[in-house]
Amino acid sequence: MNSDIVNPKQATAILSVFLISGTSVTMNNYLSKQNTWISLIISVAVSAVMFLLFAKILKLFKGKNLFEISERCFGRLGSKLISAVVVIYAFIRGIVALRSFCEMVTITSLDETPILFIAVFVMLTSAFMIKSGLYVMGKCSLFFAAVIVFITALTTLLSIGVMQFENLMLTGISAASLVADSVSFITHPFLDALLLLCLFSHIKNNANHSKIFIWALILAALVMVVTLLRDILILGGETFSQLYFPSYSATGIINIYNFLQRISVLDAVKTLFSVLIEVSVCLFCVTKGLGFLIRYDSYKNLAFPVAMLMSVLCTVCFSSTMVLADFTKNLTYFALPAQILLSLVILGMGTLKNKQKNS
Amino acid sequence: MQVASPLPPPDSNGVIDYNVIKISADIQENYKIFKEIFKNDNTVVIRVFENQQDKDIQFLGISINGMVKPNSIYQSITSPLMQKKFDKNESYFTQAHREIISSLDLSIKTDVKDIVKAILYGDTAIMVSGGTQAILVETKGWSTRSISEPDSEKNLKGPREGFTEAMIINASLIRRRIQTSDLKFQYMNLGTRTNTFACIVYLDSLVDKKVLTEFVRRLEKISSDSVLDANYIEELIKDNRHSPFKTIGSTEKPDVAAARILEGRIALIVDGTPIVITLPYLFIENFQSPDDYYLNYYFASIGRLLRIIGFFITISLPSVYLALVTYHQEMLPTQMVTAIAESSKGVPFPTFVECLIMLFVFEILRETGIRMSSKIGQALGIVGGLVVGQAAVEAKIVSAPMVIVIAFTGITGLITPRLSGAAILIRTLSLIFTAILGFYGFFLFMITVLIHVMSLKSFSYEYISLSFKPQSIKDIYVRAPQWQLKTRPKFAKDKYRR
Amino acid sequence: MKRLILLIISGCLLLCGCWNYKEIKNFTIVMGVGIDEGKAQRYRVCVEIAAMKSGGEQVRDQAKPKVVSVEGDTVLQAIQSITATTGGNLYFDNCKIIVLGDGICEKGIGNIVEYFVKTAYFQKNIDVAVAHNTTAEKIFSINPTNEEVVSTELANSIRSTAQTSSTAMNVTPYQLYNAYKSGKGSVITALKIEKNGQEKMIMSGGYGCFNGLKLTGYLTENEALFYNFAKNKVSKGQLSVKVDNKVSGFEILNAKTKLNRSGELIVTADVAAYDGTVTATEQDINRYVKQNVKKVISKAITDFNCNEFSFSGHVSVIGNVTVRDRRLAG
Structure with a gap:
């Protein structure tokens, strides 16, 4: 229990690295091409409202994670149902993120390595991080967040030489494509912050939860917008929307006097860090949820088996890259209503219960 | 006929429990007891002596030859005990330890265990007839090495004293x-x-x-x-x-x-x-040396940064080279690709095997250099450098860039001697993981090491804290001037100013 | 028992093989790729392979780069057939230039460009060039002067021409792909074979104009300079202003082009006179620049149907050239 308490700073770091993985690891097909950054900003504005909602849920029930909150609101049967839904969703999110990362590795550099192999290595590290506790994950995320910000700043500054500013012209802007892309951004990564409600039950120093969520949102949004802008400026709208991993190609184009060239490994490192935190958070949610469902207190023992299950399933569930891209797109339809409904319902019941308790 | 031993039999570990034995008022009894305890130990001197003035007062003196200063025993113990006149009205024991024995450091013990322990460390035990306790007098006189500069922690400037074995x-x-x-x-x-x-x-x-x-x-x-x-x-x-x-x-x-x-x-x-x-x-103390505080702070800061960077180079340089040359060749400039390809054209081993061979050879050379006496050690260094460096490249056992990489790795490994064990382990494991998955394997392994280090605690204090606040920077990554080192490190009670 | 299982699992993980482990010494490094029309099949792909001396020896004869060409129905098929002929893993990551032959450009190179953009093992910032009235194979077969690889020389010459005389431009596949997908035209630097006595040389300069990635016409070096004025890509160059049958030469120090709100192209430049016998005035230079830029733009947009710009072929041009200094000869 002691190893699961984090500072507000570490909580902000975990959340912001989790959100940053939304642009680095997804296999999205952006409809709005060179105007994707505008849809990102729109989705940030909308998600800010939802984040305040999440913070309110945590504030209403101090010291309880999402599963215990649902138990207080809905009784035992209702909480088991909700926990099962959350566990399944976290599992699916983890599998999709893991498979996207493995696809990135196989498509861009190591093309003959089997998917299962890469997945097992990533999940082993992730399970080790979980067994060391949320505190260690928080400390690592602080380090990862600093490195990610540094890499983003460095590559953006270095790439000014190859940027073509006419790529930013707002031609062909259509509200439908902007809205479609905003919705996909809102679903993943922003509303996935719901999963972090399972972890942030205990935060030190009487933290202000809304401050944590909003600062993480701002930091992640900054990094994501800068990354998107850099990619669009270097590659141009068409190429950007056709490539699965535009950041990798964009950083590969940077060339400083033939000495510093093809530094795509910086982007690979950034993706690795963000994927690790995203997969670890999903894995943590699954193990905690499973522990809650079967009333198993030392749920950390479940970390390694669930991790192996995730790596096997991510190999087996998607037969090809296109199936994965399709699935990612269709997941939006299921995920968005579920996330919004879940958070609104929990907040509603929570406020009711609180009023009942106070009166 | 065998005399019954006054001591209890030893227990299962072979250790005699001394708590059962009691010191008697009769000196001859005590003599027998202690002779039995120190049986077959020829360095122990056990002597019964009497007072000159009154032949009834007997003393038992026990000490170990070589552990005591004989002069001080003579001056402060045996001489006054033998010559001074005892007052018949008072207990002889009390007079002996209060007035007669002129040494300042003495203690009185009843337990035979404590007495034996003190004797074994260099004290002298004196028993007086009529007393059931022993007087332990401080007479330590064993020889020890003189204070010299330690070989493993040398200074450029600053005190040269080192601890001894006492x-x-x-x-x-x-x-x-x-x-x-x-x-x-x-x-x-x-x-x-x-x-x-x-x-x-x-x-x-x-x-x-x-x-x-x-x-x-x-x-x-x-x-x-x-x-x-x-x-x-x-x-x-x-x-x-x-x-x-x-x-x-x-x-x-x-x-x-x-x-x-x-x-x-x-x-x-x-x-x-x-x-x-x-x-x-804490982790950062592996990179600190006392020289940092005795030298100019710019020089000290540069030295400290060099040590930190050197540690990271030594654990990652062979892996990074291996990843660049075998998995991610697109990161190398074209001329370097052709140069490396040409220089490794005739080498039969894969790069990974070359790397392992060279690391192994370097560790052998280093270990031999420590164990050899210094004169042969220097010659071996030259022979090792020449043989491994030049001849192996010409015999096409290893390629020239590999020799440079391993030599640099080894040299930077010697900058932080306290981390040498950890460095060798991490270096080899990261080489293996890099050979499996390229840069991804390298970074995954390094993240695992990072997770492990971040979960370490040293007596409930965090082993590592990556913070960039001024309070932390001033003595972790650089060494701030003395006038700025006003507060203690954050892990300690930081309300105490220096 | 637990330790045994752990040992077996870690053994399987660590010893199961490294699929992507490649040794540099086994590589066949491809320096340049050329694509032409094929006689029997659709494409004829030729690659230039860098020469490798074996370590320590300095035998010059072995150090010549090789050119291999193979035909195939798709570019991918041709490239994989090349592996069968040379016997070695082709390594494309150091490829410096793609040369497209005249014939294939007239037929359309959309799918070729898409191939180079989407493949992971070609670098994204390769230079692309068009072979003017010749084939890519002939260009690669020119014996280079100092036994360097032809592709490196070509790539370097395009870059230096772009910098010193602004009659060429670095074009990358993804820029072409962007233009192709958004329906705009594009230009690619042209390479010509010139005879220099006994030897042959390759000159880079001028542009091939493409519409929908089909070749529609060529611009000469001089015209390329004015095209670059319109694209705001002039760094240095020269202007030879002809007034009353007298030619005055000016060196362009820097230039900038803007499109103002009323749709007029304003060309601002600083020039210096390096010839002591100049007679042209600033007005003459301005008129010369204005005429030629308008001519070239209308030629590219109207005649060749290649429109990269957001303005039409009838844009009005205003010249704003100032003479910075008149350098005296000697």
Whole structure:
């Protein structure tokens, strides 16, 4: 229990690295091409409202994670149902993120390595991080967040030489494509912050939860917008929307006097860090949820088996890259209503219960 | 006919329980008892002597040849006891220890166990007829190595004294540097057979009492029968037993020990070894050297940064080279690709095997250099460099870039000697993981090492804290000038100003 | 029992093989790729392979780069057939230039460009060039002067021409792909074979104009300079202003082009006179620049149907050239 308490700073770091993985690891097909950054900003504005909602849920029930909150609101049967839904969703999110990362590795550099192999290595590290506790994950995320910000700043500054500013012209802007892309951004990564409600039950120093969520949102949004802008400026709208991993190609184009060239490994490192935190958070949610469902207190023992299950399933569930891209797109339809409904319902019941308790 | 032994039989470990024996008022009885205890030990001198004035007063003196100063025994014990006149009205025992024996440091003990322990350490035991206790007089006179500069912690500028093998002398070296009654020395005995003396040193007002109690508790829990060196203790009380990183520090220099005590840490001096261990110990102390505080702060800061960078180079350079050359060749400039390809064209081994061979050879050379005497060691260095470097490249066993990489790795590995064990382990494992998955394997392994280091604790203090606040930077990554080092490190009680 | 299982699992993980482990010494490094029309099949792909001396020896004869060409129905098929002929893993990551032959450009190179953009093992910032009235194979077969690889020389010459005389431009596949997908035209630097006595040389300069990635016409070097004025890509160059049958030469120090709100192209430049016998005035230079830029733009947009710009072929041009200094000869 002691190893699961984090500072507000570490909580902000975990959340912001989790959100940053939304642009680095997804296999999205952006409809709005060179105007994707505008849809990102729109989705940030909308998600800010939802984040305040999440913070309110945590504030209403101090010291309880999402599963215990649902138990207080809905009784035992209702909480088991909700926990099962959350566990399944976290599992699916983890599998999709893991498979996207493995696809990135196989498509861009190591093309003959089997998917299962890469997945097992990533999940082993992730399970080790979980067994060391949320505190260690928080400390690592602080380090990862600093490195990610540094890499983003460095590559953006270095790439000014190859940027073509006419790529930013707002031609062909259509509200439908902007809205479609905003919705996909809102679903993943922003509303996935719901999963972090399972972890942030205990935060030190009487933290202000809304401050944590909003600062993480701002930091992640900054990094994501800068990354998107850099990619669009270097590659141009068409190429950007056709490539699965535009950041990798964009950083590969940077060339400083033939000495510093093809530094795509910086982007690979950034993706690795963000994927690790995203997969670890999903894995943590699954193990905690499973522990809650079967009333198993030392749920950390479940970390390694669930991790192996995730790596096997991510190999087996998607037969090809296109199936994965399709699935990612269709997941939006299921995920968005579920996330919004879940958070609104929990907040509603929570406020009711609180009023009942106070009166 | 065999005389019955006055001692109880030994127990299962072969150790005699002395608690059952009592000192009798008869000197001849005591003589027999102690002769039996120190049977077959020819260094023990047991003598019965009498007072000149009154032949009824007998004394039993026990000491160990070579552990005591004979002159002081003669001057302060045997001579006055034999010559002075005893008053018949008072107890002879009380007169002996109060008026006759002229030594300042004496104690009275009843338990045979304590008496035997004191005799074994160099005290002299005196028993007087009529007394059921023994007087233990301080007469330690064993010889010890003189104070010299330690080989492993050399300074450019600053004090050159090093600890010796005698605990008393080491304690005095620390005491001379911190002259306050706040400095506490607590004696302990460790090891059931060796009964090694150890001394815990700390500053009462600065130390964290929780750490102190935990430390003493762990020391008392040690059930080993031999404690010959501070490292034995280190390994028995460490927080994380399987980690290659040190969580308990050690030093051979009194100024370093005194500086650490002044930061609120606890030091343990062990008799028989010049190594003094200090705790808690943080990761950044692996990169600190006392020279940093005795030299100009720019030079010291550069040195410290070089050490940190050197550590990272030594654990990652072979892996990065391997990843670049075998998995991610697109990152190399074209001319480098052709150059490396040309220079490794005739080499039959894959790059990974070359790397392992060269690392192995380098470790052998390094270990041989330590064990050899210095004259042969120098010649071996030249031979090793020539043979491995030049001839192996020409015989096409390894390629030239590999030799450069490994040589640089080895040299940077010697910058931080305290991390050498951890560095070799991490370097080899990361090489293996890089050979499997390229840069991704390398970074995944490094993240695993990072997770492990971040979960380490040294006596409930965090082992590593990557913070970039000014309070932390000023003594972690660089060494700020003395006028800015106003507060103690954050892990200690930071309300105490220097 | 637990330790045995752990040992077996870690053994399987660590020893199961490194699929992507490639040794540099086994590589066949491809420096340049050329694509032409094939006689029997659709494409004829030729690659230039860098020469490798074996370590320590300095035998010059072995150090010549090789050119291999193979035909195939798709570019991918041709490239994989090349592996069968040379016997070695082709390594494309250091490929410096793609040369497209005249014939294939007239037929359309959309799918070729898409191939180079989407493949992971070609770098994204390769230079692309068009072979003017010749084939890519002939260009690669020119014996280079100092036994360097032809592709490196070509790539370097395009870059230096772009910098010193602004009659060429670095074009990358993804820029072409962007233009192709958004329906705009594009230009690619042209390479010509010139005879220099006994030897042959390759000159880079001028542009091939493409519409929907089909070749529609060529611009000469001089015209390329004015095209670059319109694209705001002039760094240095020269202007030879002809007034009353007298030619005055000016060196362009820097230039900038803007499109103002009323749709007029304003060309601002600083020039210096390096010839002591100049007679042209600033007005003459301005008129010369204005005429030629308008002519070239209308030629590219109207005649060749290649429109990269957001303005039409009838844009009005205003010249704003100032003479910075008149350098005296000697």
